[in-house]
Amino acid sequence: MKLSLTKVVNGCRLGKIKNLGKTRDHTMDIPGCLLYTKTGCAPHLTHHTLRNIHGVPAMAQLTLSSLAEQHEVLTEYKEGVGKFIGMPESLLYCSLHDPVSPCPAGYVTNKSVSVWSVAGRVEMTVSKFMAIQQALQPDWFQCLSDGEVSCKEAASIKRVRKSVDRSLLFLDNCLRLQEESEVLQKSVIIGVIEGGDVMEERLRSARETAKRPVGGFLLDGFQGNPTTLETRLCLLSSVTAELPEDKPRLISGIGRPDEVLKCIERGVDLFESFFPYQVTERGGALTFSFDYQLNPEEILLQQNGTQEEIKYVDQIKKMEITGCNREITSFEINLKEKMFQEDFNPLVRGCSCYCCKNHTRAYIHHLLVTNELLAGVLLMMHNFEHYFGFFHSIREALKNDKLAQLKELIHRQAS
Amino acid sequence: MAGVATQASLESAPRIMRLVAECSRSRARAGELRLPHGTVATPVFMPVGTQATMKGITTEQLDALGCRICLGNTYHLGLRPGPELIQKANGLHGFMNWPHNLLTDSGGFQMVSLVSLSEVTEEGVRFRSPYDGSETLLSPEKSVQIQNALGSDIIMQLDDVVSSTVTGPRVEEAMYRSIRWLDRCIAAHQRPDKQNLFAIIQGGLDADLRATCLEEMTKRDVPGFAIGGLSGGESKSQFWRMVALSTSRLPKDKPRYLMGVGYATDLVVCVALGCDMFDCVFPTRTARFGSALVPTGNLQLRKKVFEKDFSPINPECTCPTCQRHSRAFLHALLHSDNTAALHHLTVHNIAYQLQLMSAVRTSIVEKRFPDFVRDFMGTMYGDPTLCPTWATDALASVGITLG
Numbered sequence: 011m012k013l014s015l016t017k018v019v020n021g022c023r024l025g026k027i028k029n030l031g032k033t034r035d036h037t038m039d040i041p042g043c044l045l046y047t048k049t050g051c052a053p054h055l056t057h058h059t060l061r062n063i064h065g066v067p068a069m070a071q072l073t074l075s076s077l078a079e080q081h082e083v084l085t086e087y088k089e090g091v092g093k094f095i096g097m098p099e100s101l102l103y104c105s106l107h108d109p110v111s112p113c114p115a116g117y118v119t120n121k122s123v124s125v126w127s128v129a130g131r132v133e134m135t136v137s138k139f140m141a142i143q144q145a146l147q148p149d150w151f152q153c154l155s156d157g158e159v160s161c162k163e164a165a166s167i168k169r170v171r172k173s174v175d176r177s178l179l180f181l182d183n184c185l186r187l188q189e190e191s192e193v194l195q196k197s198v199i200i201g202v203i204e205g206g207d208v209m210e211e212r213l214r215s216a217r218e219t220a221k222r223p224v225g226g227f228l229l230d231g232f233q234g235n236p237t238t239l240e241t242r243l244c245l246l247s248s249v250t251a252e253l254p255e256d257k258p259r260l261i262s263g264i265g266r267p268d269e270v271l272k273c274i275e276r277g278v279d280l281f282e283s284f285f286p287y288q289v290t291e292r293g294g295a296l297t298f299s300f301d302y303q304l305n306p307e308e309i310l311l312q313q314n315g316t317q318e319e320i321k322y323v324d325q326i327k328k329m330e331i332t333g334c335n336r337e338i339t340s341f342e343i344n345l346k347e348k349m350f351q352e353d354f355n356p357l358v359r360g361c362s363c364y365c366c367k368n369h370t371r372a373y374i375h376h377l378l379v380t381n382e383l384l385a386g387v388l389l390m391m392h393n394f395e396h397y398f399g400f401f402h403s404i405r406e407a408l409k410n411d412k413l414a415q416l417k418e419l420i421h422r423q424a425s
Numbered sequence: 426m427a428g429v430a431t432q433a434s435l436e437s438a439p440r441i442m443r444l445v446a447e448c449s450r451s452r453a454r455a456g457e458l459r460l461p462h463g464t465v466a467t468p469v470f471m472p473v474g475t476q477a478t479m480k481g482i483t484t485e486q487l488d489a490l491g492c493r494i495c496l497g498n499t500y501h502l503g504l505r506p507g508p509e510l511i512q513k514a515n516g517l518h519g520f521m522n523w524p525h526n527l528l529t530d531s532g533g534f535q536m537v538s539l540v541s542l543s544e545v546t547e548e549g550v551r552f553r554s555p556y557d558g559s560e561t562l563l564s565p566e567k568s569v570q571i572q573n574a575l576g577s578d579i580i581m582q583l584d585d586v587v588s589s590t591v592t593g594p595r596v597e598e599a600m601y602r603s604i605r606w607l608d609r610c611i612a613a614h615q616r617p618d619k620q621n622l623f624a625i626i627q628g629g630l631d632a633d634l635r636a637t638c639l640e641e642m643t644k645r646d647v648p649g650f651a652i653g654g655l656s657g658g659e660s661k662s663q664f665w666r667m668v669a670l671s672t673s674r675l676p677k678d679k680p681r682y683l684m685g686v687g688y689a690t691d692l693v694v695c696v697a698l699g700c701d702m703f704d705c706v707f708p709t710r711t712a713r714f715g716s717a718l719v720p721t722g723n724l725q726l727r728k729k730v731f732e733k734d735f736s737p738i739n740p741e742c743t744c745p746t747c748q749r750h751s752r753a754f755l756h757a758l759l760h761s762d763n764t765a766a767l768h769h770l771t772v773h774n775i776a777y778q779l780q781l782m783s784a785v786r787t788s789i790v791e792k793r794f795p796d797f798v799r800d801f802m803g804t805m806y807g808d809p810t811l812c813p814t815w816a817t818d819a820l821a822s823v824g825i826t827l828g
Contacts, residue, residue, distance in 0.1 A: 051766075059768075383764055
C-alpha cells in the first residue's frame with residue numbers, strides 16, 4: 011500500500027492511498043471517512059439500500075465489540091469476515107470499540123483488553139486478539155491498545171504513562187505474532203497513539219509507535235465533547251508532526267463537521283462515519299451546507315425553502331436550544347418536530363440521495379411519529395450520503411484552494 | 426328517478442378481472458386484474474403496509490420483488506396522518522411514493538382487533554383513540570370518504586365484523602347490517618371510475634347466514650367481492666367450508682378476495698377453492714420476529730442451531746437476502762441491535778409469498794395445478810398424505826386427491 015500526497019494546504023493533506031486490500035488494487039481518497047457498521051452491516055441498511063447511496067467509502071469500519079463473539083463461527087467459516095457479512099468487495103478496517111458506545115473503565119490489564127458486546131464483556135489477551143484477527147482477516151486492524159485514559163476524568167500521569175507503555179507492549183507482541191502467521195501478514199496493523207492529555211506522553215507514544223513497522227496510525231483519546239477537543243487540538247498537531255508523512259492517520263470518535271475540519275488541518279486523514287448514524291437515531295436529517303460556491307441566501311433556500319420559511323426556521327432554531335434533546339446539533343433538522351408535518355419538500359433541496367429524490371419531510375415525520383422502521387432506513391440513506399458528500403467537498407476545496415471558504419461556511423453553521 | 430339513475434350506474438361497474446386459465450379439476454383460476462395503477466396477475470398475495478410503509482423496506486425494494494399491489498389501512502391512516510394531509514400529498518400513492526396498486530381496508534377489522542376500544546351501532550363504529558383518548562365515529566360514509574381521499578385502487582366497504590368465534594344473534598345482525606352498509610358505501614362513493622369498491626361477504630360460520638349474504642350482495646354490481654369474517658379463531662374445518670360455500674356462489678367473472686389469509690398451505694388450498702386475492706400480516710410480522718419462511722415451514726433464525734449454518738435461507742430463492750447472506754450471518758445480525766436483520770427477513774418473506782403465488786399461477790396456466798398441490802404438500806409435510814386433515818378434505822371437495 012502506498013500513500014501519495016497531491017498537496018498539503020494549511021496542514022491539510024490531500025492525496026490517495028493506493029494498492030490497498032488483498033488484491034492490492036483498491037484506492038482510497040484522503041481526507042476521507044470509513045463506512046460505519048454495526049455487526050458488519052451498515053445500520054438499518056441491506057445491500058440494496060446501501061447500494062442506493064452515492065459516494066460510499068471504499069473502506070468500511072467493523073468493530074471488534076460486535077464481532078469478537080463470532081470468533082468460533084468465523085474460524086469454522088474460514089473465508090474471512092468480509093465474505094461472511096456479505097461485503098466481499100469492500101476494504102475492511104477493524105477497530106476495537108464502537109465509537110458510539112462508551113467503554114466502561116477498569117478493564118484493561120497488563121495482559122488483556124476487554125471489549126463490550128451485546129452479550130457482555132469479551133476479554134482478550136494478545137494471543138486471543140490475534141487469533142480473532144486471523145479469523146476475521148480484515149485489511150487493516152487497530153492494534154490492541156489501552157485507551158482507557160479517555161474514559162476517565164483526569165487520569166493520573168502514572169496511569170497515562172501506563173497506557174502508552176502497555177500499548178507499545180501490545181503492539182510489539184502483536185507484530186511478533188503477525189510475523190509467525192501467513193494469514194495475518196495479509197492484514198495491516200494500525201498502531202495506536204495514546205498518552206491522554208499529557209504532551210510528553212503523547213510525543214513518546216507517537217515517536218515510539220512510529221519506529222514500529224505499522225501500516226498507519228490511530229489517534230486515540232481525542233473524542234469527547236466540543237470543548238475537550240479544543241483543548242486537545244494542540245496535542246493533536248504535535249502528535250501528527252511526529253508521524254511519517256507516507257502513512258495514513260486515522261482518528262476515532264470525531265464526527266462533527268467543524269471538528270473534522272479542525273482535525274484535518276492538524277494532519278488527520280481518515281475519520282469514522284458514526285455521526286450520521288447518531289443523527290439518524292434521534293430522528294434528525296443532516297442539512298448543513300458544504301457548497302462553498304453558493305452565496306449564503308442560496309444556501310438557506312436550499313435548506314429551508316422560501317423567505318417566509320427562512321424566518322420561521324430562525325425562530326424555531328432559537329426555541330430549539332431550550333428543547334429536550336441537547337445533543338441535537340445545528341447541522342441537522344429534527345423531523346419529529348410538528349413543523350414538518352405538512353412540509354412536502356425533500357429533506358434537503360438539491361440533494362440527490364434516494365430519500366430526497368423519492369420522499370418528503372412530511373412522510374419522514376409521519377414515519378417517526380408512527381414509530382415505523384422505514385424512518386431509520388430513509389434517514390440513514392440521506393445522512394450517509396450527505397456526510398460522504400461533505401468529505402468530497404473537502405477534497406474538492408483542497409484541490410481548488412477554497413478551503414478557507416468551506417471552513418467559514420461550516421463554522422458559520424456550527425452555532 | 427334518482428333510484429333508476431343509481432341502478433344504471435351500478436350496472437356499469439367495471440369488469441376488472443380477466444380470466445386467463447382455469448383448472449379443469451378444482452376451482453383454481455389464473456387471471457389478470459386491470460387496475461388504475463397497472464395490471465396484477467392473480468392469484469396474488471398482497472403484503473400489508475398498514476401505515477403507508479412496508480415495514481422497513483423501501484418502495485423500490487418492494488417493486489424489485491415484483492409486488493404490484495399492497496395494502497394500506499384506513500383506520501390507522503385516518504388517525505395518523507389523516508386524510509386531509511394525504512390528499513395534499515397526492516393521495517396515498519403520492520404520500521408513500523408507491524407507483525403500483527393499493528388496496529385499503531375500511532377499518533372494519535379493527536372493530537375486532539381493537540374490540541375493547543370500539544362500539545358498534547347502526548350509525549357506524551365508534552372508536553376511542555389509543556393515542557389521545559379522543560373518539561371518532563367511523564361510518565360507512567366516513568370510511569368511503571377517507572378512502573376516496575387516500576385514492577387507493579381498490580377500496581373496501583365498511584362491514585360489521587364479528588369475531589368468528591362469536592355465535593348467536595350478533596352474527597345475523599352483523600350480516601344484515603353489512604348489507605345495509607354496503608349500500609351506504611356504494612351511495613357515498615365519489616370516485617367509482619378511479620377506485621373499485623369491493624363488497625365483503627359476512628355471515629360468520631353459519632352456512633345459511635352466509636348464503637343469504639351471498640345472495641343479497643351479489644345483487645349489487647360491485648367490481649369485486651371479498652370473503653370476510655374468517656381467518657380468526659375458528660377451526661380450519663369450518664373455515665374451508667365457508668370459503669368453499671362463498672366461492673360457489675360468487676360470480677366467476679369477478680375477483681374473489683379472501684381477507685386475512687397468509688400461511689402457505691392456506692393460500693394453496695384456497696386457490697384450489699377458487700380465491701384470487703389474499704392479504705396477511707403474517708409474513709412481514711414473522712420476519713420481524715426472526716422467522717424466515719421456507720417450503721418446509723419456517724426457520725427460527727435466532728436459534729443456536731443456525732449459528733454456523735453457512736447456507737442461505739433457501740438456495741432456490743432468488744431474493745436479495747438469499748443471494749448474498751447466510752443463515753449464520755443473519756443469526757448473528759438478529760442478535761445485534763441493527764434493524765437491518767429484520768429488513769433482510771422481510772425482503773425474503775415477501776419474496777417467498779410472491780414466488781409461491783407465481784408458481785401456483787404458472788401451474789394453473791400450464792394445466793398442472795393438482796400436481797403442483799401434491800408436490801407442495803409433499804415438501805411441506807414430508808408426504809402428501811401427512812397434510813392436515815382439513816386441507817385434505819378441502820382439496821378433495823374440489824377434486825384434488827393427495828395420496
